[in-house]
Amino acid sequence: MKDSLFHNPPEIVVEIQRLSHGKDLPYPTYMTEFAVGLDVFAAVENEETILPQDIFLCPTGFKVAIPPSFEIQIRPRSGLAIKKGLTIVNAPGTIDPDYRGEVKIGLINLGKDPVTIKRGDRVAQMVLMPRFLIRWKEVDELSKTQRDAGGFGHTGVSFK
Numbered sequence: 001m002k003d004s005l006f007h008n009p010p011e012i013v014v015e016i017q018r019l020s021h022g023k024d025l026p027y028p029t030y031m032t033e034f035a036v037g038l039d040v041f042a043a044v045e046n047e048e049t050i051l052p053q054d055i056f057l058c059p060t061g062f063k064v065a066i067p068p069s070f071e072i073q074i075r076p077r078s079g080l081a082i083k084k085g086l087t088i089v090n091a092p093g094t095i096d097p098d099y100r101g102e103v104k105i106g107l108i109n110l111g112k113d114p115v116t117i118k119r120g121d122r123v124a125q126m127v128l129m130p131r132f133l134i135r136w137k138e139v140d141e142l143s144k145t146q147r148d149a150g151g152f153g154h155t156g157v158s159f160k
């Protein structure tokens with residue numbers, strides 16, 4: 001079991017190019033053995049203070065070339081979000097495989113206090129995800145299900 005695919009996920013090679021303002025920062029990094037996301041380091045010049053309700057497009061100092069069968073999601077870090085209200089306005093952000101610009105993080109301060117991020121702070125995490133293509137097949141009737149059109153809490157919204 002230990003040597004099955006489920007314990008040893010395949011490694012996908014993704015090209016990364018560091019920009020001049022990111023040369024001294026680490027590559028996005030898995031912080032623990034089985035971390036899903038690679039933490040991303042802020043490439044702000046010195047520090048940046050984000051006022052409550054403000055959005056800040058944070059530079060990362062790198063670009064990537066993702067193979068076409070994958071995408072990268074930019075997700076919030078729960079600690080920053082829960083403790084400071086610092087999250088991502090477009091979560092999860094989408095990095096397309098054909099994008100060749102600098103990866104940027106759309107931070108938003110949803111907390112009550114200003115949040116200061118310093119150069120090298122880990123402000124988000126990146127997750128590599130598969131990319132599948134839809135080929136539409138138009139039909140006159142969809143297959144029947146028990147749920148049918150029920151949704152938006154139709155099974156109840158109680159937490160008990």
Ligand SMILES: O=c1ccn([C@H]2C[C@H](O)[C@@H](COP(=O)(O)OP(=O)(O)OP(=O)(O)O)O2)c(=O)[nH]1
Nearest residue numbers: 074090093094095096097099102103104105106
């Ligand atoms: O958090 C993000 C989200 C997007 N991008 C970059 C990579 C992505 O491939 C591109 C476009 O993102 P998206 O498709 O989400 O934005 P859009 O508003 O649809 O822009 P476009 O018309 O350029 O696709 O912007 C980032 O750097 N960070």
Ligand SMILES: [Mg+2]
Nearest residue numbers: 094095096099
């Ligand atoms: Mg788009």
